[in-house]
Amino acid sequence: MDPRVGIAVFVLNAQGKFIVGKRKGSHGAGTWALPGGHLEFGESFETCAARETLEETGLDIRDLRYLNATNSVFQAENKHYITIFIGAVCEEGAEPKLLEPEKCEKWEWVSWDELKMFGQAGSEFEGRELFLPVTSLFEQRPDFRV
Helix, strand or coil: CCCEEEEEEEEECCCCCEEEEEECCCCCCCCEECCEEECCCCCCHHHHHHHHHHHHHCCCEEEEEEEEEEEEEECCCCEEEEEEEEEEEECCCCCCCCCCCCCEEEEEEECHHHHHHCCCCCCCCCCCCECHHHHHHHHHCCCCCC
């Protein structure tokens, strides 16, 4: 199967936190991921990021910028993704809504340091597994920071 292109968005608020959601109903169910989705034919990375974020969270985002890319193979699902990470900001005080409850259980604001603690034994985030493209970001780009 040929690789697909996914978009993942670091939506930052005024406090320097960004949203993550607990996935359900597709590959990566039960893991925590950024808003995002599949790049559609002819769509720019930024247009896809804004569309997917609005569809999933109701948040209007601005100041979109390319951050990084990863290469992830989901062995069990026989899927291969190139994930483009985009950074953006939302309006101060804006809160994500659960607009696709069949795909996401809930949204939470987390800091970069908190995200890096997901799954670590003894941390408040023990037992929270990250979606493979986010894990790939840490592994493939160890110096990356939002």
